[in-house]
Structures are given as structure tokens and as C-alpha cells.
Amino acid sequence: MNKTKLILIGNGMVGHQFLQSLAESGESARFDVTVFCEEPRLAYDRVHLSEYFAGKSAGDLAMGQPAQYAEWGFRVLLNEKAVAIDRERQVVTSDKGTELPYDRIVLATGSYPFVPPVPGHDREHCLVYRTIEDLEAIKASAANGKTGVVVGGGLLGLEAAKALRDLGLQTHVVEFAPRLMAVQLDDAGGKVLRDKIEELGVQVHTGKNTQQIVDGENAVHRMEFADGESLETDLILFSAGIRPRDELARSAKLEIGERGGIVIDNDCLTSDKNIFAIGECALWCGRIFGLVAPGYSMAKVAVAKLLGEDSQFLGADMSTKLKLMGVDVASIGDAHAHTTGSRSYTYLDEACGVYKKIVVNESGKQLLGAILVGDAEDYGTLLQYALNGIELPEFPDSLILPQRGGDAKPGLGVSALPESAQICSCHDVSKGAICQAIDNGCSDVAGVKGETRAATGCGGCAALLTNVVNHELESRGVAVSTDICEHFPYTRQELYHLVRVDQIKSFDELLHKHGKGKGCDICKPTIGSILASCWNEYVLKKPHVGLQDTNDTYLANMQKDGTYSVVPRVAGGEITPDKLIVLGQVAKKYNLYTKITGGQRVDLFGARLEQLPLIWQELVDAGFETGHAYGKSVRTVKSCVGSTWCRYGVDDSVGLAIDIENRYKGLRAPHKLKFAVSGCTRECAEAQSKDVGIIATENGWNLYLCGNGGMKPRHADLFATDLDRETLIRYIDRFLMFYIKTGDRLQRTSVWMDNLEGGLDYLREVIIEDSLGLGDELEAQMQQIIGTYECEWKKTLEDPEALKRFRPFVNADASDDNVVFVMERDQIRPATAAEKTADKAEPIKLVS
């Protein structure tokens, strides 16, 4: 049989998907496939391009592998661009002079970044953001500059801005429209996003029309705007939209849209029935799709058509959810309420920087669109309402209003979703396909991911996928596992119980009796922590050392460059001048970056592994102890100055804070524990934001429990009032040990209490009324921990075996040459990746 001669022009993301689908169809032997790939490498993941700056290599981003293509039997002409299609002779010509006959062509030429033709746009250090080569040019250019401007405040522009900022440039975004992400957001959403981004140190200039770019006085360029203002910068990155690469199709006289783009029909065919066009170069119903998912759908349609199967491209949903510089942003459907008769509900929280809007139809029953900025947790649910026309609850605004106690948010039961509901848009996986995977034997989320590829693209659907999978498993009578991991069929609470009851003293013993395999990074630290909470043995003792997270292993917090920080305990935040001087001297001697922490103590950063024992020897000699900043353990007890000095203070908050910190220091728990003591109701120690907060009253102490700051701040609840010191301590002993006994892994006290049936009242019964009869036992267990406390650093310095671990290499007396610092504001900081490659960083001389 004669093979069909098929030529693919363009090996970007969509071209790659086309090849993969063709290969997976099992019918590729019917074709003789040649690929023109203009770039010097096979297809790579452009969606995650920015991660190139975060250390990923071109190899990491690669999608097409030469060996894979060879196995599939496809011929690739790398670095070779198709320059002409002779439709009469059915021949494609390349820039290297290759002439190839064809039967069918697939155009997947993608798009190029649009650069507004302002005078000066082609100056040196004026760049774009599309290919790996572009990124290399940006890196090189950034290494010599201080400031950078991104022209364009859309999706890609903001991503580019993050890249510039991460390269250490002072970054600006210049946008022509009056707001950021004009396509996806409205004014209010744009403003919230702008505030957040400016908080992150990127300056935003909207409503700016660049007129020309000329030589700068203090920087390479000066951008002059129509309103008379100007901005100086060393680097300019254009990200003002994309334009389809239709030049080849144009010269071959295929039908082209008025504003560009190769016109295609539902079969993805161009005006020539032998030629398909897919991806960002294709214009369907007057629209270009600038996202990868619609391109993937087109690729699959083209494959089906080539094989003579039935399939059509019928448009795609352009809803998006992303994290821009850590800020969640999402936009769904008719976000601008263009539909006649539609109405909107909005919610704005300026304090937290959250904006939510939903657009509903005339009858108020269907969701048409939505905008979420600052908190996009509701995206998955809202998208399902919109895509599947699910009827909205009676009060649609309940979907976006925060819940504060009382009414729970009307959940969209995943059971309400039809089989056809698309759960993962990146890989077009429907709920039906997920059920199918489960029926075929997948028994957990990981299995379904592997089988369907759901949640392996942008990851935006992961939460929804988990819900659907768990729901489907439960409805099939499969118990959803609460095991902590594959090695132990138990919850943390059950493991704690086993350790206590069987008096188990090591991980190996527990694994041998109750588990299987080797353990992992989930169960090992959890059990390490349980053992420490129960028996309080030295964490670096041989049987325990392999269980610890790196921070506990080296008794210091690992930083992004592999160096560590040093945080000595400063109980209650009280420190003598002499001790402060020691901290300063040690920091100076070892050239450590020095900062006052949010926990009323001092953090010394940038210590190499091999320096940690030397530094700690000096600190221990001066009377310091470890601060346990590295452990899931008691951190600090913050204090305000209290009655000793403060004219309003009613009791000695500093004294109590110091005693409490010394009492509980070293205690390990499911998560970290923070305390504070304030001397009066003015609450300068912020005790109500702590796991344990204490406030002095005229008649004793008020005790607050289960608060925290952090990711989801929660105020502590008032637990008991006007306590004397002894009762106060007894309650705290019982509280902490009860939490350690029953808490889940990495669960802070706030979430723990919210999950306790009966909540605060139940906790009062257990602790105050001793309803479980556990009181004495909990107190005795706490007393045992207190009685066996020792400073881990002091112990380590006395143990030559333990000290061996602080050698960077077992076979050489050298230091990690990837640790490089530069000076900023008179102190060291880690060099950025760009600074390292540009080699402008001056390695700091080690002092030892």
C-alpha cells in the first residue's frame, strides 16, 4: 500500500500533540511523516517556560524526545524552516533548499509576539518572551541591568514581570489599557490585582501609550509616553499580544482572516482540503485561541480526520485560572456580563485583597461567568456550574461570600455533575472518563492521574479531581483511605497510640510490627515526631537520624541555596546587652546575614553546613540554647513589656513568658506551637493570634487557645478566665498533650479544634472537667518531657559521631561551590541564578 505523504510544519506544543495522537492511534504506519521544525530543538513546554528561570533546563522542559520520534517512525528536520508551499505541484520547500512532495499538510506554526512599531522598538536590550532563545537573551541582558520594563499587562506580561523580578531587576509593567489583564478582568478585579502586584515590588503603570524609546540618562533607555511622562530602564520586554504565524499560508494563497490567522472549518481544514491548520496559527469562527488546550483539541480532530473518523472542533472554553506572582486569578466565561439581561454579584475585601464576581442569567438560575482575584478556591465549582448549566442555589451570592461560622457554603455535590462534565480542560478529561478509569481498576487519585492524564497539565483541576475520585470510590463502597502513606495502614492518631501502648522506641520497630516497605518522607518525620513527643530521646541518635526532615537533621533551617539559618532561643524576647553583642560578633565573624524575626529573636542566615558546629560552639559557650526554629515544636513565647515598665500593665507578662518558654522548650508536636503573653487587654503581644495566648487581668490570667497567623489566620478562642498561675499551667499542660495525642500530621491547633466534635466546649470538658479522666496522665506525660529536656546543639557538639554529618563531603575538604553570595544593603544575600551565570557575583571569602 502506498503511504500517504504527510508533512507537519511546526513542532511546537500543538504539533507535538498531533504527532503523539497520531502515534497513539496505532495507525501511523499508514503515513510517511516528515516534520519541519524551525527551532533548534524539538517541542518543549512553553506553558511552563518561566520555570527555565527557576532552574529548569531545556531538557527539563522538553516534550519531544528524538528517540521517541524515531521509534514512532517520524522524520524530523531540525533547524529547518518551511518557506514555500507549491499547491499545484504539491511540494514544500525549506530554507535549506529541501523539496518534499506531499499528499497532506498540517500547519502548526503557532504565533509570534507582537511588538508595537514605536520608534526605537528595535534597540538593543528590547526583547520578547516566547522561546528558550528569548529567555537566554533576557538572562544575558538582565545580568548587566538594574531595571526592566514589561510592555503589556496581560497574562503573559505579568508572567514575564515575575521573571524579571526573579532575575533581580527592579521591575515595571507598562500597560496601554486602564487596567491589568483587560481581557479577563473588570476594573475592580484589575485594581485588586494591581495592589497585590505592587505589594510584591513590581510597579504598574496603566493607561500609558509609549510614543518612542530613546537613549536614557541614567539607564540604557528612556521610554516616552503620550502623556508627557517618561520612564528609564535598562531592558524592555514586549508582551503586547500575539499574532498568528500565517506568512507561509499567506504566500500559498490560503484564505487568511482580515486581521490574520489561517481560516479553518470545524474539521480544522483550511481553504485547501489537503491542508489542515491547528493551534495558535488557526482562525476558527473569527477567533484565535491563545491557550494550549484548544490547540490540543484541534490536533486530535486533525488526526481523526486523517484517519477518516468522525470528529469536529466546536470551539473551546477560554476560562483560565492561574497564579501570577503568587496571586490567584481566575476568569470564567462571560466575565464582563455582555449577555443581555445578565446580572452580577460582587464581593470586595480590600483588607485581604480579594475580589469575586459572578454573572448570572436573567432568571438568576444559570451561571454565565465569573472573576476571582486573590482567592480562586471557588474556581473549580463555579466552572462546573457554568459549563454544565447546573441550576444555581437560591441565593447565588452565597457561592462567593466568605463563611464565618453559621451557614456553610452550598457545596456543589460532585454527584450533581453530569457524566459529560469536563473535569480537566488541559487534557479534556470528563467525569465519565474518570468513572471509567475507576471501573477499570484505579483505586486512588494517583492511579486516575496516570490513566487519564487529568491534573497533569496546569494542575488547576487537582482539587476537583480528588473530590470526584473520592466521591466515586465511596459510591462504589470503596473506603477512601485515611492511612498516612503506603507504608502504614494507620492515621497519625493510631500510630501515636501504638507507640504509647506498645512502648515502641524506634521507627524500625514500628515498621517491623505494623508497617511495610522502607518508609518515606511522610511517615518517617511523623513517626520521628511521635517518638520525640513520647520519649524525648535525642533526635540525632542513630535510630532516629534518618527520620528527620533536613531542618531537624542539621538543627537549622535550610535556605533556598542549601545554606542554613541559625536561631538561638531568646525566651520571651528578653535579652541582655552582652548576649546581643555576642550575636553581633558571631554574625560578623562568620559573615552571616542578620535579621530580627517576627518571633522576637534574631536570625543569622547563610551558614554553610560545615560552619554550623563552629557557630553554635560560640553561641553555646556564651550561654545560648537552640531555638528549635527548625522543628515542628514549640517556637517562641512572645511577650509585651508588661507591668514592670508599662504604665498600664497589670501583671508581669515578661516573667510569665520566660517561664512558659523554658517549661515547654523542645516539645515536639504535630505542627509548630506558638505562644504569647500580654500584660493587659491592649494586647501588644498579639496573644489572640497564637496557639496559646495569655492576657493578664486584674484577677489573674485569661487563657486563649487555638489561634494562628500564617496562611489562614484565626483568632484564638477565650477558653478560661481569671486563672491563677498554677491552674493556668495545668490547663496548658493538658491542652498541649491532648493535642499531641490526637492531632493529625501537620495540623495546627486551630484546624484540630475545628475538627473535634463538640469543638471548644468539648475541649473545656476534657481539660477543665476532666471528662475523659485523662488529666493526670497528660500532666505526667508532660512532666516527663520537661524533665528530660536537653539543648540539642549542646548535645551535638559533644558527640563526634553526630558532628561527622556536618562535613559537606565525606572524601574531600572542600565547600559547595554553588553557594555564592552578593552584597546588598551591606549584608550578604544568595546570588540569583542570573548573577551566578553572569559570574558578576563576588564569592565571599569564607571565615573559619
Place this chain on the structure above:
Amino acid sequence: MNTKSNWTPLCGINDLVAGSGVCALVEGRQVALFYLPEDDRVYAIDNHDPIGGANVLSRGIVGSIADEPVVASPLYKQHFSLVDGRCLEDDGIRLSVWQVALDDDVVLMDPTPR
């Protein structure tokens, strides 16, 4: 041990930490060594974490996932196979892997990665 004549002696077995990692410097390259007594084996992979961009893998927690020995990066917790160096969370990433043998109490390594 003739076939291992070009292998590099790295350290003694006492320099390793059972159930955990240490790092060696071999011809300028940082190699993470993990000693798993239950397998009676030493595994060797790159010490460089390509995701975190720092030389830290020897300081991760070792364990197994579906019976395959792995180390979890101490920075962002991705898992790397000790057998073939692949990243379990990202197919595109694969670290170098070296062969290591124990000759009495000496740890030997084939300097050419597999």
C-alpha cells in the same frame, strides 16, 4: 575486584549513615550516597536538585514508593528514584546515577555515570 580496577575509592563504610545520605566529591561533581542496610546497598545519584537549583539531595529523606527506593528533595519534596535517577513527579527530569560497591569496608564508585 579486577573489573573494578578503575573504580574510585570514596570513603569507609563508617562515613556513611545508615538509612540516610552523605555527599562525596568525585572529579568536581557532587554525588549523593545513600546507604540502605536493608538492601545491603549504597545508591549514588547527583547531589544537585535541578528543581530547587541547589546541591542538597544528600540531605533528603530516603524511603520507598511502590517498593522503589527514592529520596525526597529537602527543598520542595519531589521524589527521585535511587535506581534510575528519574523524578517521579516530572518525567522530563532524570539525574545521573552511579554504580557503587562495597569492598570490605571501602566504598568504591564507577566514575562513569550509567
